[in-house]
Amino acid sequence: QITLKESGPTLVKPTQTLTLTCTFSGFSLSTSGVGVGWIRQPPGKALEWLALIYWNDDKRYSPSLKSRLTITKDTSKNQVVLTMTNMDPVDTATYYCAHSPSPTMGGFDYWGQGTLVTVSS
Amino acid sequence: SYELTQPPSVSVSPGQTASITCSGYKLGDKYASWYQQRPGQSPVLVIYQDSQRPSGIPERFSGSNSGNTATLTISGTQAMDEADYYCQAWDSSTAVVFGGGTKLTVL
Numbered sequence: 443q444i445t446l447k448e449s450g451p452t453l454v455k456p457t458q459t460l461t462l463t464c465t466f467s468g469f470s471l472s473t474s475g476v477g478v479g480w481i482r483q484p485p486g487k488a489l490e491w492l493a494l495i496y497w498n499d500d501k502r503y504s505p506s507l508k509s510r511l512t513i514t515k516d517t518s519k520n521q522v523v524l525t526m527t528n529m530d531p532v533d534t535a536t537y538y539c540a541h542s543p544s545p546t547m548g549g550f551d552y553w554g555q556g557t558l559v560t561v562s563s
Numbered sequence: 564s565y566e567l568t569q570p571p572s573v574s575v576s577p578g579q580t581a582s583i584t585c586s587g588y589k590l591g592d593k594y595a596s597w598y599q600q601r602p603g604q605s606p607v608l609v610i611y612q613d614s615q616r617p618s619g620i621p622e623r624f625s626g627s628n629s630g631n632t633a634t635l636t637i638s639g640t641q642a643m644d645e646a647d648y649y650c651q652a653w654d655s656s657t658a659v660v661f662g663g664g665t666k667l668t669v670l
Contacts, residue, residue: 548594548653
């Protein structure tokens with residue numbers, strides 16, 4: 443079965459760079475069509491899509507955050523890494539990674555449990 | 564940038580039909596998905612490609628998408644359906660956008 447799990451720091455200081463890792467099993471990011479995305483949710487607020495990487499290394503970013511985000515994959519390790527620069531308290535949120543079976547499917551069918559990241563000095 | 568608009572809240576009596584809308588410019592030209600999120604849990608996909616249900620999702624969940632509006636319909640709503648619901652659109656240029664979410668209350 444497909445599982446995903448997010449890992450990274452729970453607390454970062456303002457201006458620091460956040461690095462989150464999504465470690466997954468049950469699928470390969472070398473399979474045609476497959477993608478892994480990152481989505482975040484500030485406490486009590488809505489979901490916000492951040493980035494998406496596909497099997498062919500095609501990368502998509504949220505237009506509003508594009509300058510701060512980098513998404514990469516390590517197919518051999520079954521991992522996807524998201525970095526976000528210049529962190530601010532407003533970036534405090536639960537960060538999720540999720541599986542996309544194909545671009546035409548248009549959705550995320552499996553999600554990780556999420557990891558809460560707090561930005562504070 | 565592309566935006567999706569949902570009503571903040573919808574209320575429904577048990578056993579009745581709940582409809583949650585999602586509006587966006589020419590949304591009908593894109594694929595719409597819907598997610599259910601219960602408090603403290605990760606989102607669960609309930610509808611994809613406008614009207615398809617993933618395996619394990621009850622038949623009472625259905626979806627449609629036309630013009631500028633996608634709609635999630637829950638027939639015979641149960642107490643366990645009380646949750647936040649998010650629409651999401653995808654297309655080759657926009658990539659991914661989420662709506663602001665709708666809190667469904669089953670009274």
